[in-house]
Every structure is written in structure tokens, then in C-alpha cells.
Amino acid sequence: MGKRVRMPGNGAPSEGLKRVDPEAIDTIVAAHAGHEGALLPVLREVQEVVGYLPEWALKRVALGLGLSLSRVYGVATFYSLFTTKPKGQYVIRVCESAPCHVQGAQEVINALMRELGVGFGETTPDGRFTLEAVSCLGTCGVAPAVMIGDRVYGNLTPETVLTVLEEYS
Amino acid sequence: MRMFRAHVLVCAGGSCSLKANRAVQERLVSEVEKRGLSDEIKVVETGCFGLCEQGPTVVVYPEGVLYCKVTPDDVPELVDEHLLKGRFVERLLYQEEPAAGGAAAYQKIPEMDFFRGQVRIVLRNCGLIDPESIEEYIGSGGYQALGKALAKMTPAQVVDEVKASGLRGRGGAGFPTGLKWEFASNAKGDVKYIVCNADEGEPGTFKDRLILEGDPHAVLEGMVLTGYAVGARKGYVYIRGEYGLSIERLEQAIHQAREQGFLGSDIFGSGFDFDVEVRVGAGAYVCGEETALLESLEGNRGEPRIKPPYPAQVGLFGKPTVINNVETLANVAPIISNGANWFRGYGTERCPGTKVFTLTGDIVNEGLIEVPMGITLREVIFGIGGGIRGGRQFKMAQTGGTAGGCLSAELLDVPMDYDELSTVGSALGSGALLILDDTHCIVDVAHVFARFFEHESCGKCTPCREGTMRLSEIMARISAGEACQGDLENLEALARTMSMASLCPLGQSAPLPLTSTLKYFRDEFDAHINDKQCPVGTCRSLAHRAALVTTGKEE
Incomplete structure (x- = not known):
């Protein structure tokens, strides 16, 4: 099993795509300190700044909020919008639920996988796109739907989804 | 106040905003300006009008003419013909049967089949007012119920009115709302909380998003009334992270309500304090379950709690808490304004409204x-x-x-x-x-249902964690034509165990779509299992096999 995690240290951001000043984490933590249930908002903001939730950032959050690293890691890995690994520049979230499925989501997914050459959970070699399957985007009136970054696209076909992709290339 | 001779309402609901509604709205404003009509005609962005398939929709008042699938290029004609000359643009009018072709005749909105059968209490303002304007909400009777409750009713009377209305929780469980409030109101403690459950993750459901986008103040007013009724001073809206526009509109509405004194301290000079905070979820279907939601609000993994104790006694941060769905809360102000008897005039005896x-x-x-x-x-x-x-x-x-x-x-x-x-x-x-x-295979769809729960089970309790996985495996085998003897019996036995022994409604209801499809479409399951055939031809591996058989290439 994993090596013992040293608590918590001033780990410098040795990994990741962006170079982020560790103090930025402290600023976020300080803004929420004293608020009950601050962990989720803090992790959200940290992810916005760093791009993902690397170990060094989780350690710093744990230290700042006075929580155990295991608790912070447990929360960071529970929710689908949090990620402990770096992702592509754009995350493509494809809805796989029944309302999208019956309107042809599978063909849209196949087209995306063919075009990008990656499966679910994978990132294109150029680091541009990460493909993810999600449960429901709440835009079922325009199924099948796909979310790229924070934009939702609806009523897609295997052809139109490729046109949408062109906007990002 | 400026008077306009016409209002042009552009739907800015989530579905229409996927379809260039913004470009339509901008073009409308510029074309109206170009013709020097800005003082006569007002272009308003509204919440969802309901006809998502027909978007972007535009409604022109006072006539109440509904235009569908409007593109930016249609706008000059619309402005010239309708707004200048008073002639409807027939080719863009809403058609009941799109297949009929040709231009449609003008119909009044309430007379269209789509609207005739509807009664709009929750959606009273959706598509009619600008959701970003508190003045428009107030102008349509908003915050009157709050004024009435604070000035003329005791908290107990508010609870009694909602109890008498028979309102039941619209999040899905259908628990009587007034009763829930009464429990929380009677619970001991100085600090109590109101939580609005806007963690709408059920596939096929997007009503809470459209209510929040279309009429955020209706939900806020409901929350303040709930707080007054049970003696809470703080409310949280827990909303899913994917709902960017809802979050934006709600934050803005909270800001406006604070400015106008509908939120904050000493509301309407009554001595009652109440404020609302938005908390954004991080992606977990199970957090729609109320106790999982509370865990998430407290900063934990969203795993459900064992009940009892119920949240009305021991809820958020251990305090008595009322958790109501968005739609439930949007019903509260009309009930307080119009009374329980009025509300009971709609719906059925046991489920009014x-x-x-x-x-x-x-x-x-x-x-x-x-x-x-x-x-x-x-x-x-x-x-x-x-x-x-x-x-x-x-x-x-x-x-x-x-x-x-x-x-x-x-x-x-x-x-x-x-x-x-x-x-x-x-x-x-x-x-x-x-x-x-009839082009869909029930087994294929049931397989999708099973995969969904396998993915979304939080893993806390065994019946759900293991059960959802096994259900999904069985469904995969059936749809691939590889079902073994006893698979259906195992599926039914698993379903019984899960519905009885799972900790929360996720595991309890996960078997429901499977048992009900099995009940009403048994012959399709049998065809996949016994004859290795997909009657509709959707299940890919079976369709492939059938093709090989007919072309004589098998073996």
C-alpha cells in the first residue's frame, strides 16, 4: 500500500502545469477560516487556481483548516467535479444517462472518441481535451448534450459535435 | 415610469441559451434602436417559457404572439412586420403539428394545446418577467406573501396554513411539507436552519434549474417564509456546480433582496432576521438525498446518514433543519397569499396543487x-x-x-x-x-438505468454498493445475449434485498426501473435471454449476431 504521508510540510508545487504560489492556497483558506463547512468551497477555489488538486495543495488545505489529510483527500476524491490529477485544457463531459442515450448519445460519444483518439478518463496527447462520461447535465430538453469547459451544447449529432470541437482547436 | 406599447420577451432559459438566444436578443435591441423605437418597445430577457424543443422562443405582448425557432436573421423581418406594421410573421408562428408544413395561423397562447391544460403556480412568472429584476417580481405580486405573514400572521399560523394546504414535498418523496415544518418548529434549540435542495441530479429532470433561472425570487421568498414559520435565521441553497446560470441569477437575486430589505436583519421592521447563502455542489448524484446533502454542506463526503434522527430534529451542524426542494419552496408564497383552500382547488384530495x-x-x-x-x-x-x-x-x-x-x-x-x-x-x-x-429496446434502456446506479452509488452501504454493481452486470449479460440460467431470478431477489436493506433512497429505488420494465415488458427480456434476439435490433452484439445468421456467415 501507499507510503506514509508526511503531515503536512510546506511542500512546494513541484508538479502541475501551472506554477502556483503556495501562499495562494493560504489566502483562499484564510478567506473561509471560521466558516462552518468550508472544505468544499475551499477545494473548489483551489482547483480553480491550480487547475487540479495536487497532493501539496491538499496538504496545505488540511494544515490551514486544521483537518486531517485523509479527510481532505476523502472529500477531494468523492466528488466528480474535483480531480487530483491534471486534466486537459478543456474537459469534455458527455452525458450517458437515459434521456441522452435514447436520443443517440452513443453515436455522439463514438464520434468524439474516434476524432480525439481517447477513451473516457483520458486526455489527448496534446493536452487539449480530456473526455469524461457524466451522469446528467440537467439539459435533457435538448438531448443529447455535451459540456465543454463550462459551456453546454445540445441537440448534437455525430456530425455537429465535430463542428463544435472545431471551435476549440 | 416609462410606458411601452409593446414588450418583446426573449427566452433566456438554459435550453434556449444553447441556441443563439443571446444573438437574437442583441439583434432585436439593435434593430429596434435602428428604427428609433427604443422608447416604445422593450426587449426583455425572461426565464424558460417551457417549449425547449421550439427554442429560441420570442413572445410579443400585448398581443401575446409566440414565435419559435427564431434566428438572428429573422429579426429584421419580425421588427418590420410585427412591431412596425402590426402584421404577424406567419412562418415563425408556433405550430401544434410541425409535420403539417406551411404557415401556421395565429393562436392565443392560453388556447394552445401546450398551455391549455397547464396551471401555472410555481411557474407563475417563468417566461413572463425578467428574472434579473426584483422590480418585475414585486410588480407581479412578489414579496406580498412575506409582508402578509410578517405583519398579520404568527409563525404557527404560517405552519398551519401550509399544513392545511396539503402541500407535499416536490423533490420526490412527497412528505407533507407543513408537518416537516411543525417538527422543526417544535424542536428545541435557538439555532435552526432552512436548506433549499437544488442539487437536481435526477436524469431527465431540469425543472429546478429552470425555476431558479426563471424566477429566483419565488424560491427566496419561500425560504424566508419557511424561516419565519420554524424560527430559523439562516438558509442555505445547495445547488449543483453544473448550474452556472442558476447560481449567477440566484446570487444576484439574493443581493437585490438584501438591498430591498427582504433579506437581512429586521425584515419589514418585524424584528425577524433571515439571510441566505449559496453553496455550490461538486458533482455527486447522491447529494440530492437530504442527509447526504447535509454532510456535503458540512464539508464532508456526501454519504447519507442513518435516519432517525430526522433532520427536523438533528440536521445541519446538529441543529433542527428543514430541507425543502426548489419547487416546494416556490409553492409557499402563493399558498400564504391565497390561502390553503385556494391551493386545494387544484390537484387531488391527497395531493393538492x-x-x-x-x-x-x-x-x-x-x-x-x-x-x-x-x-x-x-x-x-x-x-x-x-x-x-x-x-x-x-x-x-x-x-x-x-x-x-x-x-x-x-x-x-x-x-x-x-x-x-x-x-x-x-x-x-x-x-x-x-x-x-417503439424504436427503442427496453432491455437496452434498462441496462443504461443499471449502469447509472452502479456509477452513482456512494459505496457506504453494502446492499447498494454491491447490488448496483451486480444489477448492472446482469443487465449487461442480458443485453449481450449472454444471460445465464437464473439471472432473472437473481435480479428479482437482489431487487428485493436492495429495496429493503439499502440505507437511503438511492439504493432503495435503484431496482425500481428494472423491476417495472420486467413487469410490463417481460417478453423482451425473454427474447434476449431465451432466443438470443433483440426484437428491436438495438442491442448491438445481438443485432450483429442476427445479421451473421441471415447472411449465413455464422460459424
Whole structure:
């Protein structure tokens, strides 16, 4: 099993795509300190700044909020919008639920996988796109739907989804 | 105040905003300006109008003319013809049967099939007012109920009014709202909380998003009233992270309400304090379950708690808490304004009021509707919904989202409310209606349902964690034509165990879509298992095998 995690240290951001000043984490933590249930908002903001939730950032959050690293890691890995690994520049979230499925989501997914050459959970070699399957985007009136970054696209076909992709290339 | 001779309402609901509604709105403003009509005509961005399939929609008042699928290039003609010359642009008018072709005749909005059967209490302002303007909400009677409650009613009277109205929780469980409030009101403690559950994750459901986008103040007013009724001073809205526009509009509404003194300290000089904070979820279907939601609000993994104690006694941060769904809260102000008897004038004896449904699948009018409780599926699908697309045959309806049950054609006349649907092995749930025509394979769809729960089980309790995985495996085998002896019996036994022993409604209801499809479409399961055939031809590996057989290439 994993090596013992040293608590918590001033780990410098040795990994990741962006170079982020560790103090930025402290600023976020300080803004929420004293608020009950601050962990989720803090992790959200940290992810916005760093791009993902690397170990060094989780350690710093744990230290700042006075929580155990295991608790912070447990929360960071529970929710689908949090990620402990770096992702592509754009995350493509494809809805796989029944309302999208019956309107042809599978063909849209196949087209995306063919075009990008990656499966679910994978990132294109150029680091541009990460493909993810999600449960429901709440835009079922325009199924099948796909979310790229924070934009939702609806009523897609295997052809139109490729046109949408062109906007990002 | 400026008076305008016409208002042009552009839907800015989530579905329309996927379809260039913004460009239509900008073009409208510029074309109106170009013709020097800015003092006469006002262009307003509204919340969802309901006809998501027909978007972007534009409504011109005072005539109340509905234009559909409007593109930016249509705008100059619309402005010239309608707004200048007073002639309707027939080719853009809403058509009940798009297949008929040609130009449609003008119909008044309330007379259209889509709107005739609807009663709009929750959606009273959606599509009619600018959701970003508190003045428009106030102008349509907003915050009057709050004024009435604070000035003329005791908290106990507010609880009693809601109890008498018979309002039941619209998140899916259907628990009497007034009773929930009474428990929390009687619970001991100085600090109590109101939580609005806006973690709408049920596939096929998007009503809470459209209510929050279309009329955020209606939800806020409901929350303040709830707080007054039970003696809470703080409210949280827990909203899913994917709902960017809802979050934006809600934050803005909270800011406006604070400025106007509807939130904050000493509201209306009554001495009552209440404020609301928005908390954004991080992606977990299970957090729609109330105790999982509380865990998430407290900064933990969203795993459900064992009940009892119920949140009304021990809720958020250990304090008595009322958790109500968005739609439930949007019902509160009209009940306080108009009284319990008025509310009981709609719906059924045991389920008064209306229900907001989201229509998806193979139905002509995909979108958002509000109808009296007890309406039949037939009335919704073939009346308001405009029937099955392409004139095909109705095959199956799933009520209540993926956690709901599936109904076949012989059950089209079952009245839809919490009690009636559960007697036929289904659930009203969140109000999602997924309609399928005869081109879909039930086994294939059931496999998708099973995969969903396998993915979303939080893993805390064994019956759900293991059960959802095994259900998904069994369904994968059946749809691939590789089912083994006893698979169906195992599926049914697992379903019984899960519904009895799972900790929360996720695991308890996960088998429901499977047992109900099995009940009403047994022959399709049998065809996959015994004959290794997919009658519709959707299940890929079976279709492939069938093709090989007919071309003589097998073996």
C-alpha cells in the first residue's frame, strides 16, 4: 500500500502545469477560516487556481483548516467535479444517462472518441481535451448534450459535435 | 415610469441559451434602436417559457404572439412586420403539428394545446418577467406573501396554513411539507436552519434549474417564509456546480433582496432576521438525498446518514433543519397569499396543487410544463406534449427519472400523483417524464438505468454498493445475449434485498426501473435471454449476431 504521508510540510508545487504560489492556497483558506463547512468551497477555489488538486495543495488545505489529510483527500476524491490529477485544457463531459442515450448519445460519444483518439478518463496527447462520461447535465430538453469547459451544447449529432470541437482547436 | 406599447420577451432559459438566444436578443435591441423605437418597445430577457424543443422562443405582448425557432436573421423581418406594421410573421408562428408544413395561423397562447391544460403556480412568472429584476417580481405580486405573514400572521399560523394546504414535498418523496415544518418548529434549540435542495441530479429532470433561472425570487421568498414559520435565521441553497446560470441569477437575486430589505436583519421592521447563502455542489448524484446533502454542506463526503434522527430534529451542524426542494419552496408564497383552500382547488384530495414536469424523449413538445396533480399520462403526452414524434407508436414512459418506474401503454390512464403511481409500481419522483417510442429496446434502456446506479452509488452501504454493481452486470449479460440460467431470478431477489436493506433512497429505488420494465415488458427480456434476439435490433452484439445468421456467415 501507499507510503506514509508526511503531515503536512510546506511542500512546494513541484508538479502541475501551472506554477502556483503556495501562499495562494493560504489566502483562499484564510478567506473561509471560521466558516462552518468550508472544505468544499475551499477545494473548489483551489482547483480553480491550480487547475487540479495536487497532493501539496491538499496538504496545505488540511494544515490551514486544521483537518486531517485523509479527510481532505476523502472529500477531494468523492466528488466528480474535483480531480487530483491534471486534466486537459478543456474537459469534455458527455452525458450517458437515459434521456441522452435514447436520443443517440452513443453515436455522439463514438464520434468524439474516434476524432480525439481517447477513451473516457483520458486526455489527448496534446493536452487539449480530456473526455469524461457524466451522469446528467440537467439539459435533457435538448438531448443529447455535451459540456465543454463550462459551456453546454445540445441537440448534437455525430456530425455537429465535430463542428463544435472545431471551435476549440 | 416609462410606458411601452409593446414588450418583446426573449427566452433566456438554459435550453434556449444553447441556441443563439443571446444573438437574437442583441439583434432585436439593435434593430429596434435602428428604427428609433427604443422608447416604445422593450426587449426583455425572461426565464424558460417551457417549449425547449421550439427554442429560441420570442413572445410579443400585448398581443401575446409566440414565435419559435427564431434566428438572428429573422429579426429584421419580425421588427418590420410585427412591431412596425402590426402584421404577424406567419412562418415563425408556433405550430401544434410541425409535420403539417406551411404557415401556421395565429393562436392565443392560453388556447394552445401546450398551455391549455397547464396551471401555472410555481411557474407563475417563468417566461413572463425578467428574472434579473426584483422590480418585475414585486410588480407581479412578489414579496406580498412575506409582508402578509410578517405583519398579520404568527409563525404557527404560517405552519398551519401550509399544513392545511396539503402541500407535499416536490423533490420526490412527497412528505407533507407543513408537518416537516411543525417538527422543526417544535424542536428545541435557538439555532435552526432552512436548506433549499437544488442539487437536481435526477436524469431527465431540469425543472429546478429552470425555476431558479426563471424566477429566483419565488424560491427566496419561500425560504424566508419557511424561516419565519420554524424560527430559523439562516438558509442555505445547495445547488449543483453544473448550474452556472442558476447560481449567477440566484446570487444576484439574493443581493437585490438584501438591498430591498427582504433579506437581512429586521425584515419589514418585524424584528425577524433571515439571510441566505449559496453553496455550490461538486458533482455527486447522491447529494440530492437530504442527509447526504447535509454532510456535503458540512464539508464532508456526501454519504447519507442513518435516519432517525430526522433532520427536523438533528440536521445541519446538529441543529433542527428543514430541507425543502426548489419547487416546494416556490409553492409557499402563493399558498400564504391565497390561502390553503385556494391551493386545494387544484390537484387531488391527497395531493393538492400542481406538479412541474419535464418532458423528454420521443415527444413533440420536449420541455417544461406545470399541470394539476392527478392528470393522466395520456393527457400529458397526447394533449400538452403534442404526441409522439414522427407519428410513431408510444411504447414506454418512465416517471420520476432514472430512479422512477416504467409504464406501458395500458397504464396511460393512471392519474399521476404520489399515491396512484406507487400502486402501479412506479413513482412520481421529481417529475421527469421520459417518453419512448417503439424504436427503442427496453432491455437496452434498462441496462443504461443499471449502469447509472452502479456509477452513482456512494459505496457506504453494502446492499447498494454491491447490488448496483451486480444489477448492472446482469443487465449487461442480458443485453449481450449472454444471460445465464437464473439471472432473472437473481435480479428479482437482489431487487428485493436492495429495496429493503439499502440505507437511503438511492439504493432503495435503484431496482425500481428494472423491476417495472420486467413487469410490463417481460417478453423482451425473454427474447434476449431465451432466443438470443433483440426484437428491436438495438442491442448491438445481438443485432450483429442476427445479421451473421441471415447472411449465413455464422460459424
